[in-house]
Amino acid sequence: MRTVDLIQRKRDGEELAPEEIDYLLDGYTNGEVPDYQMSAFLMAVYFSGMSDREVSRFTDCMLRSGESVDLSSVSGIKVDKHSTGGVGDKTSLIVAPLAASAGVLVPMMSGRALGHTGGTLDKLESIPGFHTSLSPDDVRRLLGEVGMCFLGQSDRLAPADGKLYALRDVTATVESIPLISSSIMSKKLAEGLDALVLDVKVGSGAFMKKQVDARRLAQMMVGIGRRMDKRVQALITDMSQPLGYAVGNALEVMEASQTLQNAGPSDLTKLSIELAARMIHLSKKTASLDDARRLAEEKLVDGSGYRKFKQVVAAQGGNPQALDKFELLPNATGMREVTSPRGGYVTLIDAEDIGVASNMIGAGRDRKEDTIDPAVGIILEVKVGEKVDAGSVLCRLYYTREDRVEEAADLVEDAFRISAQKPEERELILEVVG
């Protein structure tokens, strides 16, 4: 077997056999296949795609390249949720406690902010004392004691994915549906799950700008899971405007906390209930999906989810009081309002622009090595479809350093489109796959 022949066959749109995928990926992991051949292969995949069979084997290779978290000693069905990333998407903080309070075991593996999208780990770390570096023993103990935990991704899980991602990042091969699918699924499947709910975002604030691409990504990930005997469902949800009102780490923790007290934005509440319900249903806690929705709502309304959130925060070293007393969270020192230049309806709030502006004032990372300011961010005052007057506040920027505030404010102003005509209502949950 020669690597160049495998590259050529992929280039020419052929399907590679399982042992050929193994040869490439195992060879890459152990250094026998050099970077320059792998990058040509990745670009060929970008153009020629991969079959379901290929992408499953590819995922399996990456999974096999490292350790798995062995959760077999914890009895019960383990379910996680994964979002492909958006702006203001703090559902993980809400959904995991809701599902856990309904009896689902939730080892929630989360990531960090990158580009214009936020990261659950960064949000949680704005809670004083909270830490996410858990050993496998910690995970098993927390699942037993609390029924859930938030864990960071270990370098020992799917290291081939880490190596491959670094190469994709510098060779313009990130935006490939099979490569994204296998990257996500190899990490998720390494954490010993029985089922997984995926939230595939689509719109300006998401990696997938078109619904047809989001659907292909969802289908591919659901297919990978199925071939590995995992129950996987995907929602395709709108990310054309930010989810909820808050964007920024501590600000999102506050909003998540309010939402768990049934005082959150309606879009965020609705999506969180639906995601939690899917997790509850996949873990067979209820006979029907409708029952699962009712159970999730009940756990929100009766405060069980909120109590579970406080419990896990305490169990992972954080101060649970900060979830009531927001002055215990990092707070910004400055505030800048952005007002509407005219009266009319809000027809667009470009989520990507809001995410980029939020990064400018320090809430995110452009590069992996950037540090985050947990206090800063943006709070929207209106959402798409609402009516505003000329001069009324569209949103507020909370900052601690002034240097890029005006630039960010300009970008935020551009992100809003105000028109005379009321826009058509857009569905939040667009499709279900699997």
Next chain:
Amino acid sequence: MRTVDLIQRKRDGEELAPEEIDYLLDGYTNGEVPDYQMSAFLMAVYFSGMSDREVSRFTDCMLRSGESVDLSSVSGIKVDKHSTGGVGDKTSLIVAPLAASAGVLVPMMSGRALGHTGGTLDKLESIPGFHTSLSPDDVRRLLGEVGMCFLGQSDRLAPADGKLYALRDVTATVESIPLISSSIMSKKLAEGLDALVLDVKVGSGAFMKKQVDARRLAQMMVGIGRRMDKRVQALITDMSQPLGYAVGNALEVMEASQTLQNAGPSDLTKLSIELAARMIHLSKKTASLDDARRLAEEKLVDGSGYRKFKQVVAAQGGNPQALDKFELLPNATGMREVTSPRGGYVTLIDAEDIGVASNMIGAGRDRKEDTIDPAVGIILEVKVGEKVDAGSVLCRLYYTREDRVEEAADLVEDAFRISAQKPEERELILEVVG
């Protein structure tokens, strides 16, 4: 400027600016752009192509990466011919002396056999004593004294192309029309030419299997030349069957010698006259192309071309007597006939199969480091369109080692298709570009 952004823009089908091409190629040559980014870029070019402007700049970068042969001190118009490679294509050995005997200055830069196609340098080196490693001073002296020379490609000409080609070879990015065009033209333009005639082969024995691809390659190379103020013309010629009857190094020298004595195969003679005529016309030796054709024919018939060939062989250290007395050339020790299984018309002689079979018995190279047996090869007894009886000889294999003769004979037998119906006649010269 970031390399990854340039890769992405090429991937997305955008045109890169001249300074962006420079950044990539110059960076690659001096080691700042690593192999793994260049190979991803090359694969993106494979899929997205390059504009004429891009490919010209790309060629120019490769040209600038090394030395050029300075022929300005040699007065007169310098013209070369280049073939994209075929089976039995010994036209260089005929065309260069014909054009030189008509007064054209011909610094003929030639290559080595690779894959199933032969190489002019290997053919010439089957003549005892002949050498092709010439210094720039040698080239200038030979052009002055003989009017022509055969030179090997120096590593100092377009070294970026050498580095790039080695990378393309292991990353399945060889078969890209802009990359082939720029590779050929960077080397050709480094030898101080005024004009160039290209013979773009199409058919089973050529790199280009389809005429539409051959046309795009021809157009691209002609365009590159024009933008550098060189007169360039391309013929697109048939390579579905071998050219002439002989395939193999010394065997092809013998056939070239016969052809220069006006006793060669009609297809080889016809194409050689046409190529020489184009060179004569581009160098403005005649008022019309028809005049140039008549002049080339005259030089063939009166023996001037043949004498010029002997003269250059002697000037480059070879024994010119070997061109009359073939026993002075390397001769094979064994012969194996391949006969027709049935009577009928020869409708196909797959040139690639013949080339591969010839390699099997030692006439070519599968890898660069393989050594060549100059004596061995294949002589066809018939060509497409001829009638054969059952049991009549289709061709003869000449060998010195027996180990792969039967395997080669089987392949050769498969290469011939014998049918009841006479095939339609196929044109040898299919198109002229430029």
